[in-house]
Amino acid sequence: MTINIDKIREDFPILKKEVYRKPLVYFDNAATTQKPTCVVDTIVKGYYDCNANIHRGVHFLSQQATEAHEAARKTVQQFIHAQHAHEIVFTRGTTEAINLVAHSFGISQCSDDDEIIITQMEHHSNIVPWQLLQSIRNIRLRIIPFDEKGVLQVNQLESLINEKTKLIAVSHVSNALGTTNPIKEIARIAHNHDIPVLVDGAQSTPHISIDVQDLDVDFFAFSGHKIYGPTGIGVLYGKEKWLEKIPPYQGGGEMIHKVTFEKTTFNELPFKFEAGTPDYIGSTALATALDYVSNIGIENIAQHEHELLHYATEKLSQIDGMRFIGEAESKSGLISFLVGNIHPYDLGTILDKLGIAVRTGHHCAEPVMQAFNIEGTVRASFAMYNTKEEIDILVAGIERAAKMFRR
């Protein structure tokens, strides 16, 4: 089945916007996606029609809001094919989800001198939480490198594993390179050594069908706003056995079973990890976004975006001085590049004036830039509503901009 892009674009009012009197071409989807009307409607309806604090109220509205929040959990469960709804913890986003694991898993499962394996292509949000853990547990980070094409050297994983390895934390899709990593294979290797795996799914969930059971990962994090949902809501999936094993991250209301000044017992999963009033409006709107994606079909979206990626790669490669950063066979959703010696900031500024939104800089993945010995790249990242015509506009824009610089 092919998808009807014109019809989809109708659902995203912002795409009709003009910037600097040019039609907006939005290629910054890896940073955040635009929202369909149904998601915004859910937020509005939530506040106008179904707003009351959840879980605690005996009254009608509270029960209605609670049901919506818990139904959203089920939607997420089904979307990523988790075994249980209570394996879904709502967080503020990927960053908070990884920090939760780094803290709760870190302090309960790691001792001084233990090791955590990450990769050379991680977003800062899968590097810094582990460095913060180092102030509590003196752990060491081991790094799986990537090659000159940006392909992860999974064959080096075995040699990095030893009896001190406690966790392997990897991104599914790199936000700086676009590389899609072989998570299933990594999980298989890790589990042969009884080591759990955390996956940063921020850049994969919007583009690839996710089945956490099939991937057999122990933790999986993603952000709502990168998959057409609202900001401020995200998900940590954790296998039941791990979520049972690790302690709460924050303390407060809702996460407790019984509190006295001497001792507190904690609530059951997933509430143990949802201290305080959760973003129950956000969770419901995220569920609407996931339903929207499911209705169109994540496989259809993946195919469309793959065609865009292929088309863009071909067209961009015809530009003089084009250099792709990240040339893995298996890529998803985005292209990182440089043109001649033009600074990414210069190119991005001119493209902006042509109505084209791209991201420039290090993309919060400085080690990737260091590996290529560059300061940053220009990144065009795609969503289901992007078109080949927009890619043509990008290509023409780059050609136009390139003429302006002396470098």
Added chain:
Amino acid sequence: MTIEEKQDQIISEFEFLEDWLDKYQLIIDKGMSNKGIDEEYKTEEYLIEGCQSKVWVHAEYKNGFVFYQGESNTDIAGGIVSMLVDILTAHTPTEILDADLYFIDRIGLKEHLSPTRSNGMLAMVKQMRMYALAFKSQYED
């Protein structure tokens, strides 16, 4: 020329450019005619860290006047720093400190003055004023 006259001249160059790209082309061209900064000042110490572009600025005080040098690793920030250098160079610290840099707004670069903008224009202006202030207190007070 006074700081105002120099600004007015730049404004008149930009005035009839309707298209954003033409404006940016002129900014880039301004950078090209810039003499740049002496290699010895292209160091961490003289770096004004914008988020994405690097800009180096240095100033000297000679016979009561301030002489600036500036350069960037990007063409656009390079053009901006070069205009600032041209406008503020060869004036007294007091003139520089009293100057209202209205050309920024008038040529449509006001957005670049916001603290969150990535080329750090605000930081450039601030650093150049700092030099003037330092010279004033060192030599004139």
